[in-house]
Amino acid sequence: MKNKIQFCIFVLLIALISCSEKNPISIVGEALTVTVKVPEEGTDLEFLWELTNIPDNSNISNSDIKAGDDNISVVFIPDVSGNYSLEVSVFQYNDEISTQSFNFEVIGEEMIAMDEENSDVTKEIPSGINIDDSIINNKESQWYDSESVSELVIAMANDSIISESIIEEAPKEKITKSPLPPKKPPAKKKQSNNRGQSIPFDKNRFTIQISSKKVLSDAKKVAIELIDAGYDAYIQKALFVETNEIWYRIRVGSYDKKETAIAVAKSLSINRREDAWVDYVRYER
Numbered sequence: 001m002k003n004k005i006q007f008c009i010f011v012l013l014i015a016l017i018s019c020s021e022k023n024p025i026s027i028v029g030e031a032l033t034v035t036v037k038v039p040e041e042g043t044d045l046e047f048l049w050e051l052t053n054i055p056d057n058s059n060i061s062n063s064d065i066k067a068g069d070d071n072i073s074v075v076f077i078p079d080v081s082g083n084y085s086l087e088v089s090v091f092q093y094n095d096e097i098s099t100q101s102f103n104f105e106v107i108g109e110e111m112i113a114m115d116e117e118n119s120d121v122t123k124e125i126p127s128g129i130n131i132d133d134s135i136i137n138n139k140e141s142q143w144y145d146s147e148s149v150s151e152l153v154i155a156m157a158n159d160s161i162i163s164e165s166i167i168e169e170a171p172k173e174k175i176t177k178s179p180l181p182p183k184k185p186p187a188k189k190k191q192s193n194n195r196g197q198s199i200p201f202d203k204n205r206f207t208i209q210i211s212s213k214k215v216l217s218d219a220k221k222v223a224i225e226l227i228d229a230g231y232d233a234y235i236q237k238a239l240f241v242e243t244n245e246i247w248y249r250i251r252v253g254s255y256d257k258k259e260t261a262i263a264v265a266k267s268l269s270i271n272r273r274e275d276a277w278v279d280y281v282r283y284e285r
Helices: 002-018 109-122 147-169 216-228 258-271
Strands: 025-027 032-035 045-053 073-076 082-092 095-107 201-213 233-240 245-255 277-282
Touching: 032 082, 032 095, 073 082, 095 201, 201 216, 201 258, 216 233, 216 245, 245 258, 258 277
Parallel strands: 025 095
Antiparallel strands: 032 073, 045 082, 082 095, 201 245, 201 277, 233 245
């Protein structure tokens, strides 16, 4: 009986250890699907995915991130074992509204083989096989020899036997459930695209917006990249009275013809991963 109790506790210990992983685990060569958490007002959203951490010997890049079955998920295939991190920036009307991070631990086939070998320890020992007496007769005090642990395992075993006997005695009844009427999908709220229209502007001058950041230091990084590339980039502080928010817009140029601004915006969109768009030159409040 004591040996059975020790064996049960050993199995419970392995189960607890296996459940203590912090990050989801995947296998080298198997596709990983990552899904973004969409905000409640999830209309007109755009997503920018980026690998922020990969193992040193990995050869994958952002170009290996493929679109999933829907527009809120992506798929990539890890090529080596190690830790992978993926980050997505969520944009609404070209304004960044949130950033989400995903971490994964990827293992190789050799780790799977080791886990399978360790799992053999938890299999039930067939009757008729003698166990080494040196293991059974080990008189050193072990943590599982505690009376409280032994009593707990015995109580769990007794409860299991009682529960099984109750289940066997209870007659099985077939319950026929009437199908519920289909629920009507909630009506979608129309998202107003008039955000920022209250900011004063010059109707005779046009500019190109590249992106928008909530933190000024992030906006400066984007503006410096554009300036180094030869563009006349600047940062505009925008106060949205509709939501009482402040955003830092990264913009390029000031044009008297809208057609010229549109042509430059198309060129910027091709060279960068973000879609540029044309707006009036606006004034800070």
